[in-house]
Amino acid sequence: MIETPYLLFLGDAPDMLAAKVAIGIRDWRPDNALGQIRLPGCGADLGLTEMTLEQGLEAGAKTLVIGVANRGGVISDAWKEVLVKALELGYDIASGLHNLLRDEGELVAAAQMHGRTLHDVRVPTVAYPIATGVPRSGKRCLAVGTDCSVGKMYTAMAMDAEMQKRGMKSTFRATGQTGILITGSGVPLDAVIADFMAGAVEYLTPDNDDDHWDFIEGQGSLFHVSYSGVTMALVHGGQPDALILCHEPTRDHMRGLPGFKLPTLEALRDVALQLAKVSNPDVVVSGISINTQHMNDEDAAAYCAKVEEEMGLPTVDPYRHGAERLVDALAAI
Amino acid sequence: MIETPYLLFLGDAPDMLAAKVAIGIRDWRPDNALGQIRLPGCGADLGLTEMTLEQGLEAGAKTLVIGVANRGGVISDAWKEVLVKALELGYDIASGLHNLLRDEGELVAAAQMHGRTLHDVRVPTVAYPIATGVPRSGKRCLAVGTDCSVGKMYTAMAMDAEMQKRGMKSTFRATGQTGILITGSGVPLDAVIADFMAGAVEYLTPDNDDDHWDFIEGQGSLFHVSYSGVTMALVHGGQPDALILCHEPTRDHMRGLPGFKLPTLEALRDVALQLAKVSNPDVVVSGISINTQHMNDEDAAAYCAKVEEEMGLPTVDPYRHGAERLVDALAAI
Numbered sequence: 001m002i003e004t005p006y007l008l009f010l011g012d013a014p015d016m017l018a019a020k021v022a023i024g025i026r027d028w029r030p031d032n033a034l035g036q037i038r039l040p041g042c043g044a045d046l047g048l049t050e051m052t053l054e055q056g057l058e059a060g061a062k063t064l065v066i067g068v069a070n071r072g073g074v075i076s077d078a079w080k081e082v083l084v085k086a087l088e089l090g091y092d093i094a095s096g097l098h099n100l101l102r103d104e105g106e107l108v109a110a111a112q113m114h115g116r117t118l119h120d121v122r123v124p125t126v127a128y129p130i131a132t133g134v135p136r137s138g139k140r141c142l143a144v145g146t147d148c149s150v151g152k153m154y155t156a157m158a159m160d161a162e163m164q165k166r167g168m169k170s171t172f173r174a175t176g177q178t179g180i181l182i183t184g185s186g187v188p189l190d191a192v193i194a195d196f197m198a199g200a201v202e203y204l205t206p207d208n209d210d211d212h213w214d215f216i217e218g219q220g221s222l223f224h225v226s227y228s229g230v231t232m233a234l235v236h237g238g239q240p241d242a243l244i245l246c247h248e249p250t251r252d253h254m255r256g257l258p259g260f261k262l263p264t265l266e267a268l269r270d271v272a273l274q275l276a277k278v279s280n281p282d283v284v285v286s287g288i289s290i291n292t293q294h295m296n297d298e299d300a301a302a303y304c305a306k307v308e309e310e311m312g313l314p315t316v317d318p319y320r321h322g323a324e325r326l327v328d329a330l331a332a333i
Numbered sequence: 334m335i336e337t338p339y340l341l342f343l344g345d346a347p348d349m350l351a352a353k354v355a356i357g358i359r360d361w362r363p364d365n366a367l368g369q370i371r372l373p374g375c376g377a378d379l380g381l382t383e384m385t386l387e388q389g390l391e392a393g394a395k396t397l398v399i400g401v402a403n404r405g406g407v408i409s410d411a412w413k414e415v416l417v418k419a420l421e422l423g424y425d426i427a428s429g430l431h432n433l434l435r436d437e438g439e440l441v442a443a444a445q446m447h448g449r450t451l452h453d454v455r456v457p458t459v460a461y462p463i464a465t466g467v468p469r470s471g472k473r474c475l476a477v478g479t480d481c482s483v484g485k486m487y488t489a490m491a492m493d494a495e496m497q498k499r500g501m502k503s504t505f506r507a508t509g510q511t512g513i514l515i516t517g518s519g520v521p522l523d524a525v526i527a528d529f530m531a532g533a534v535e536y537l538t539p540d541n542d543d544d545h546w547d548f549i550e551g552q553g554s555l556f557h558v559s560y561s562g563v564t565m566a567l568v569h570g571g572q573p574d575a576l577i578l579c580h581e582p583t584r585d586h587m588r589g590l591p592g593f594k595l596p597t598l599e600a601l602r603d604v605a606l607q608l609a610k611v612s613n614p615d616v617v618v619s620g621i622s623i624n625t626q627h628m629n630d631e632d633a634a635a636y637c638a639k640v641e642e643e644m645g646l647p648t649v650d651p652y653r654h655g656a657e658r659l660v661d662a663l664a665a666i
Binding site for chain 1: 526
């Protein structure tokens with residue numbers, strides 16, 4: 001559990017592309033994002049209040065979150081100077097970088113001296129149990145993709161936000177470092193030991209009110225040979241009541257796998273549903289989320305209409321069209 | 334890679350049930366099993382030559398293998414006395430125990446002092462790559478089960494042995510601690526970090542001669558909600574040319590999951606084949622292995638005949654009937 005709210009550290013990020021984590025926090029948990037702090041030469045700007053470390057503290061910030069990717073895979077001296085000072089002043093620090101904060105002697109020493117916590121959210125900190133498959137109360141929705149990086153996290157976030165707006169009970173459950181930093185908690189599933197993956201997902205989505213929905217962040221794809229085992233653990237450990245199919249229509253091949261074509265939405269529906277029924281016989285596919293970022297408005301609308309006609313399921317790009325219809329379908333379950 | 338041959342340490346095992354690893358080595362790699370060494374009160378006896386540590390060394394043993402489960406989850410002082418002496422004399426030690434050798438200060442000190450190696454085969458020692466899915470030469474056979482512990486390792490071992498007998502090219506590829514200790518190498522797949530599972534299987538089964546078969550040790554089941562992610566990584570990372578379906582017909586429910594019925598062999602065939610085709614479109618289901626240990630001869634034969642009729646695939650219990658027909662089917666691919 002990372003303490004909120006945050007001051008967002010943008011470092012010397014060359015551009016907005018490097019600031020994915022910070023953008024996610026600003027967009028999805030604006031209350032967590034009190035302000036931004038930047039180094040000279042920073043090319044990213046979230047449009048948040050520019051703050052010094054001291055000003056952040058005065059505004060109530062508890063944790064300095066590294067909201068950008070670092071250059072060259074090292075934590076530079078210029079970064080370290082700010083991070084050490086933050087620990088001295090009383091901040092915790094949270095990071096999803098591959099380089100771990102805990103591998104930096106200066107940061108470890110400063111955190112110990114000042115009684116602060118370093119959160120490396122890529123590293124599991126819990127001894128997760130073996131999954132039991134025992135039915136849980138409450139409802140769970142899992143986004144599954146024809147490929148990696150097709151908008152599964154965005155879809156779950158958007159559906160959770162729509163439910164909140166309607167006053168329904170829901171929680172976004174993060175399974176990757178970006179989601180964990182945005183919400184302050186979760187399971188870094190791709191770093192969990194194989195035998196405990198499904199148990200980690202059960203741990204993440206416990207019994208809940210009967211009318212509460214967990215939106216579980218998807219990972220990988222059942223059709224992506226590098227990561228399908230992680231996806232499988234989500235399908236079985238997540239015990240979903242509803243599946244949302246996610247797809248990006250303009251992609252030539254599976255991400256990182258030039259020899260592999262994407263499956264059809266029909267194939268994804270059939271395989272995912274069959275597997276999900278093992279842990280929850282009542283699971284349904286309730287909607288389809290299309291990532292239309294590489295299409296114009298007209299093409300995007302036409303594509304969604306065509307898929308909706310063919311598959312007989314509400315089909316939208318939640319970024320472009322909103323998540324209302326996906327949530328309507330869940331509300332009817 | 335564990336140096337062979339072995340002296341098998343049986344400790345104070347109460348009975349033969351506790352000596353599963355040692356029995357596996359004796360039965361499948363008799364050339365690796367030079368002799369046995371036992372403590373007072375040991376109730377297990379493999380029928381191998383009784384040896385002191387010194388006699389084992391004279392006979393050529395390189396590694397002392399802990400061939401039994403330990404009592405109460407601790408490595409006792411009586412065990413440690415033998416293990417430390419073995420290291421002093423020049424043995425490496427290999428173990429699949431949950432308690433790690435490397436966590437025992439005395440053993441670590443003795444190994445360092447005498448330049449010997451402690452092999453904890455439950456712990457991965459390789460930084461496995463991310464799976465690429467690139468087609469590999471050679472052929473691979475994977476046993477998949479309706480449940481855990483239905484005879485997948487035995488089936489793969491028996492088919493490998495039958496190919497060896499025929500002078501065909503084959504290798505058993507271990508993915509669990511027992512298999513690794515038996516053969517001296519492998520990947521402890523259930524202990525690998527989620528993102529690298531399929532890559533570890535690719536690493537384990539590299540390019541090979543076109544007429545060479547890898548028999549990959551299966552793990553878990555696609556229908557076992559606790560471990561299905563591990564099985565999925567084997568199906569995709571293993572890139573199998575042939576699948577063997579494994580089943581134990583007398584079981585009431587999935588192992589460790591009282592609320593879950595076993596799937597039918599038809600359901601396993603359909604799901605496994607569909608998923609395996611993602612990484613190898615030419616994969617076939619080539620045979621069925623039935624674990625008939627809880628049936629009499631007549632019932633076992635009748636059950637296999639019935640399944641063979643229904644499924645149209647060679648169906649045997651390789652322990653009872655031999656693996657010849659399963660290998661015949663592969664030889665025809």
